Amino acid sequence: MTVGSDLLHRYSGAMVQVFGPPQLVLASGHGCWVTDVDGKRYLDLLSGIAVNALGHGHPALVQAVAKQAEQAIHISNFFTSEPAILLAERLLTLANAPAGSGVFFANSGAEAIEAAIKLSRRTGRKRIVALEGSFHGRTTGALALTHKPAYREPFEPLIPEVTFVPPGDEEALREAVDEATAALVIEPIQGEAGVRELTAEYLRLARELTSRHGALLVLDEIQTGIGRTGHWFAHQAAGIIPDAMTLAKGLGGGVPIGALVTFGGEVSTLLGAGQHGTTFGGNPLACAAGLAVLDTIEREDLLGNARTVGAMLDSLTLDGVSATRGRGLLRAIELSGIPAPAAMAAAREAGFIVNAVTPTALRLTPPLILTEAELQGFIDALPAILETARSAS
Template sequence: MTSDDTGSGSGSELLERYGSALVQVFGTPQLVLASGHGAWVTDVDGKRYLDLLSGIAVNALGHGHPALVQAVTKQAESAIHVSNFFTSEPAILLAERILEVAQAPAGSGVFFANSGTEATEAAIKLSRRTGRRRIIALEGSFHGRSTGALALTHKAAYREPFEPLIPEVVFVAPDEPAALRDAVDDTTAALILEPIQGEAGVRELADDYLRLARELTSQHGALLVVDEIQTGIGRTGDWFAHQRSGIVPDAMTLAKGLGGGVPIGALVTFGPAVTGLLTAGQHGTTFGGNPLACAAGLAVLDTIEREGLLAHVREVGALLDDLAIDGVAATRGRGLLRAIELDGIPSAAVMVAARQAGFIVNAVTPTAIRLAPPLVISADELRGFLDALPGILATAREASS
């Protein structure tokens, strides 16, 4: 049977085939999605959903944005891949644009990878080039699932089946200055942190804590690596979440929203001393920096700027502040990366009820749902979800009682 012979099937039929064809690391998917437009997606059975997750903060411009479609189409007609023996104009232009919006000093640089996990791996190797081995990460952190990145990811259920991982990784409690002061010393190679911990339930680190992290790492000659894989590329209403605190890191990891759905990751190094730590032959990738992904990244950055999406994210995201809805205990986050903490209602039940009502959300913790919609979502679209939320919560409460 060739791909042309398979025909189409219903969602239930395709999910059954999924179960017999793919490795089951994700369990059974919730839906089989067929297409999308703007902030909306449609499954193979023809039902539409407001996408309030955008591929877990990936589809920054939503689905089918003309600028992204045109950029990828045009680049695919020219060159998709050129190998790392060569380079391309899109790779150079995208690196320059990233350094510009990151306000990186002269002598900074970009290494392109294919994912956030790969960007984390590059950061680990960068830290090893300091001559030190000890890396500090935060409790609640998530930095990827490869064996290197997994060593920096705190959740025991992810780590324990694959131990032993790389040694000399220390976890400290987030937003506890005393614990951070005790941990960072002259043996520390790097401190890595997310300005907002996405997988921990969208928990934001205080600006003063980020400034202390910068102070301590500078004092002890360690690298400060900021993981902006989920929070970067306008997600919080700034280009990068750490910028509000006024700090300049030594390195930054990017992925997710950078390609608008096309796989791409990046390690950004700040200043010549850090950029020079990795030299020719010490790291590499076959697909990283390919012209197709870089053309997509350029389209994303240019569109965010041209359409004023940073201000839009701040404005529309404010609708999620302090929701006075029965069943909502609190809201957290910034811009369009948010968590709704629930009052006695299991998040898994809310996720199911929301999906039945035509909304895609994520049960990020047992007691909270995560929202990370496309940056282009309109205020009216988000209000539509908020108007439906009381009924969604009531359905979920009844289903779980």
């Protein structure tokens, strides 16, 4: 029995089984590579599902966390810290937020969505419009906005008055957003649906309709934000400003942190003292990590790297690949005649970590530091991976 198989057996006896059996027991990581407890190395093309923006063990993040841990890790929301203030100011600048905007720090993306839901309730309206194929989290409020029935139905009734419309259907959006709508909540690129991008025209229509009817436009940038698409935030490519934006994943580079960003004084004052809170959110350690991530992305031009390296997948033509889609380093490879789970398993055996995000698509969300040579290594290995998967299915 290997060390990994022994630990996986112990996992099954000690953990609540909400994730299913883990694929591997990982021990360490360096750059874009991880090593399991049995010593095998893998190119990490998932990065904790778009979380490890700087890869593993990046010196800037390690040093920032170590330094802050020596000073203060947690202080509670009775107080604040310089890292929290600096990170909030930095996010507002990067988001081109107008005067009066603000940031609420949480611990995760789902918590940021929960804050956005409460923000929408403060408009005096209750109805929320979301998109079919959406994924906004697993907590009960966020789950109400998540479309997949298998996620929702075991926990119903959820919060009421949520309307789902087909993504990209402009007429359906026009019909759904009206004077009773509190908020329209959308992902610029739907990650769990298979990396399905909304057009700039659709996002601009969403902005127009919500402004016309006095509803909030809430953009879920939990997966698409913090440089993932080659912009700081994916919606910036459409030239729009939302009323609120949720962030998490890549913001802390692996340290748990989420954020709700509110745009303008009218929206930012909807939630008042005592109407929302968090114990751990915005602690100095997480905020120091967030600052290190943003500084490194800027200093190393990782926005440009995401665009350049990601573009290598635009022209991918292989037997068994019907299409590629996405932006920057948020990508999907659509397969033809090959089950994505079988391709994921074959890739893992060949030393590459990817995600079967749908039955027919592989999702890639690698660290933003991924090099062209590293991605080329995966591309070169892909024909054999797909052939192995085809034979196994």
